[in-house]
Amino acid sequence: MAQSLAKEFTKGLWAEIPPFRLVLGLCPTLAVTKSVENGIGMGVATTFVLVFSNLLISLLRNVIPSKVRIACYVVIIATFVTIVELLMQAYTYELFLKLGIFIPLIVVNCIVLGRAEAFASKNGPVLSVADGLGMGIGFTLSLASLGAVRELLGNGTITIWGGTPIFEMGANFLPFQFMIEAPGAFVGLGLMLCMMNIVGKK
């Protein structure tokens, strides 16, 4: 039990890390990773939704009739997303302004629905929470690392939280504007996928 628990948790961190290995959830991955801070915020919001929707779906898996399961999943997921949206507005308003439309869009994030259908609907609550947490943390790390690459090259800074950069390039650094614009996300993601494949193959 403990072994499979650890397995379900860690698979989200490397073997099935969402944007790079499953190549799911690309809409927020490409759109919000302009900075590390945005990436972490989006990742944490998604993790919250993933963990709680996985838990609830797994608890209700024997009650939900299979013909309306997708509708039920969407209701559960949408409820948690709205909770996240309200809480972010109430407590981290500045981050909410930056992420804006992408918070409600977590509802249709393939990762959340994908984990509900592929995992939580077939496994017990403990394993499902481990799966959701692992996937969520993997997603957060992916967004943060992609955000770090883009922010460093495009703006010359790394900002973890609250607007003050923890690292700044020297004054001679010319920001690579392209990286913080939309096409930069594709190029950054592509290069990171490529590197992960090289490392994973050896």
Add this chain to the structure above:
Amino acid sequence: MREMISMIVVLTVLTAFSGGLLAAIESGTKDRIENQVLKFQKAPAIQAIFPEATNDPLAERFTIKAEGIELQVFPTILSDGSKAVAFETKGTGFGGPVGLMMGINLDTDKIIEVRVTTHSETPGIGSRAKDNLEFVSQFSGLGMDTNFAIKSDNGDIDAMSGATVTSKGVSVAAAQAKEIYQKLKPEIVKQIK
């Protein structure tokens, strides 16, 4: 038949439960969200409009309900002693509602300044309405007899090039502010005293 009933029951219970939960959370966070909007959107706009206010317009804000309109008003006294108010109206821009905070001098009926507050316009294009003051500064000093439509609609306001829809949204908000001000001015003056 049994299966159909169970589908209906499960879906109904689930949606009813989540609806109730969300309503509870919404009412629990409502005040906080209002405060956050006040702090991060309205306060900076008001400070920019009334840099020389001799009072605290945020603390003295009040709400007027008249003519079927509910309006949050921020009153102030300028350094030359004249009274002024600021309030927010909404127009529709390219990405959703655009909030416009307008400061009006009650003695002369002239606009002091306007600022864009909440918006979801395209960064770098429509968002210039908020970030680049060139557009909103043309409202400063205009009287209530101005036609706030943009020039291509036979009005007096220069639109931002490349952001016509946002400019229109702002001008609609301004026209609405003018209408509200003309309707509610007696009420506002009464409440300030």
